[in-house]
Amino acid sequence: MSKRFNSLNGSDFLRMIVAAADGLKERAKQVNALNVFPVPDGDTGTNMSMTLSAGADELLKKPSGHLGKAAETLARGLLMGARGNSGVILSQLFRGFAKSVHDAAEVDAAGFAAALQSGVDTAYKAVAKPVEGTILTVAREAARQAVLYAKRTQDIAEVMREALAKGCEALNRTPDMLPVLKQVGVVDAGGQGLIYIYESFLSALLEMPAAEPLSSVHPAFGQSSAAGNANSPVAATDLAARAHAAGPVQAQLAAEQIEHGYCTEFIIVLPDRPEGRRTFHETTFREEMGRFGDSLLVVADEQLVKVHIHSEQPGDVMNYAMKYGELTRIKIENMREQHAQIVRGGEDSHAVSPTEANVPGALESGSDAGHSPSTPEQAQPARFGIVAVASGDGLADIFKSIGVDVVLHGGQTMNPSTENIVEAVRNVSAETVYVLPNNSNIILAARQAQELVEDRRVVVIPSKTIPQGIAAALAFQEHADAESNAQAMQSALDSVRSGQVTYAVRDTQMDGVTIRKGDFIGMLDNRIAVSDRSLAETCRKLLAEMIEDDENVLSIYSGEGVSERDTEELVRYLRERYPNLEVEVHFGGQPVYAYIFSVE
DSSP states (O other), X not given: OOOOOXXXXXXXXXXXXXXXHHHHHHHHHHHHXXXXXXXXXXXXXXXXXXXXXXXXXXXXXXXXXXXXXXXXXXXXXXXHHOOHHHHHHHHHHHHHHHHHTXXXXXXXXXXXXXXXXXXXXXXXXXOSSOOSSSHHHHHHXXXXXXXHHTTTOSOHHHXXXXXXXXXXXXXXXXXXXXXXXHHHTBOOHHHHHHHHHHHHHHHHHHTOOTTSOGGGTOTTTTOOTTTTOTTXXXXXXXXXXHHHHHOOGGGGSXXXXXXXXXXXEEEEEOOSSOTXXXXXXXXXXXXXXXXXXXXXXXXXXXXXXXXXXXXXOHHHHXXXXXXXXXXXXXXXXXXXXXXXXXXXXXXXXXXXXXXXXXXXXXXXXXXXXXXXXXXXXXXXXXXXXXXXXXXXXXXXXXXXXXXXXXXXXXXXXXXXXXXXXXXXXXXXXXXXXXXXXXXXXXXXXXXXXXXXXXXXXEEEOOOOSHHHHHHHHHHOOXXXXXXXXXXXXXXXXXXXXXXXXXXXXXXXXXXXXEEOTTOEEEEETTEEEEEESOHHHHHHHHHHHHOSSTTSEEEEEEOTTOOHXXXXXXXXXXXXXXXXXXXXXXXXXXXXXXXXXXXX
């Protein structure tokens, strides 16, 4: 590697984006050739390329060495230029990235990885019914790996390399998640487009030409999943030759499968005063708009509403939208005609003449949006899913960010019932569902639920604490088989030491420790280890027993009601007392426990 990147600023980010925009523009036709979902209109590459180019152009007009400002400019340009499902989702990935680095002039490897994860979280919120086997899956797996690997290295290029490798693995699995991809023998087009973007990011960081084959920078790449099998999924580079020999993959699907034929996009400029207009309420608008078609995405803030929908009556869509404000950036494409041109071998089937105008302002605030796939009947259960029990919004967000599908509210003093766990499991569309009780009092109920669910395999990983549950979730590997995952998750329970700080409600003596009512209690792996009148002293005594090597990693999850000052003082003490200890602080928001500690 020619250069180590221990920090990333706005200028570095600009170079990565320009490289990605140029690289994706060159490969847009290859991505188009893969496009069969949600409709076989063959324009995903074009849409993603034009979206990214719009963002890059905006960034080139307003460059900044401050990463937060540069990312914000990019996000604005992407949103205004977003085209198609894939383009809107791409804009949301970078919108979340921008929110994560908003105040940062530069970030380190952990900050970069966290920003990728924030992008995934924002994109998933923008899709009402996320479909696995798409760009979302690829983005999620890449970001998850980035977060994990950033704990091992400070080199951003190495983090990007590992994220890319994991993203490629996820891309190769997309046909197993979406039957239509397996039917025609391709990987997901949007996912492939994102991989091309990430390839260019890595190339820019390594100071190599963006078009250099990925196999030259990572030995895991360059292996074709289609070797010797014409019906197996193929990478875009292999597909180009196949398309010339056997015709485009879209020809394997009939135009009649496109139920709503017009891809319709526009932006509503909301008036300052809704005189003569309806007052905009996002939930109501999304519900009403949903009756006009599918593949609906709505992203809104106080000034603008970005709408994407597949509809059979685009005129009705726009007439309804005009009740809320003026329309701009209008684009309507006949997807059946696009499909027919692809089948006939026509070129430039994605040329459009959208009506556009300059729009003041940009979307900045977080929002939810909707997306309903045009072929939901084709969706099949994922191979795996995870249910975790936790209390506290912060802990719930943490579990979701590392891949847990359903977080069931519960814990100490609020144990969920067997019926609650059964319902949570049934809310996960997966063949095998792993359950993380995260409390010794919940394990039995989880095992009872295991016996009551008959339509899928349920595996209880007997985690007794939140840190054990997090370790087990991180040990899960999407590509592994069910038994290997169960063993890895079970083994992970012993890889962490768990500490919890709570308070005593009565005088007692337990585990050789004298406890008075109102004392703070420090529990080590469910054993009472210390007791003290002072919260700070209880934490210090407990951590002294937990930290056997100051080169460990300590994670602190602060509970509801704990002051930031208390946490800051604890961190300051730890850095003085244990200079080699890596300390991570997270807001858990959990009741009962002032702090939860994890040492690994």
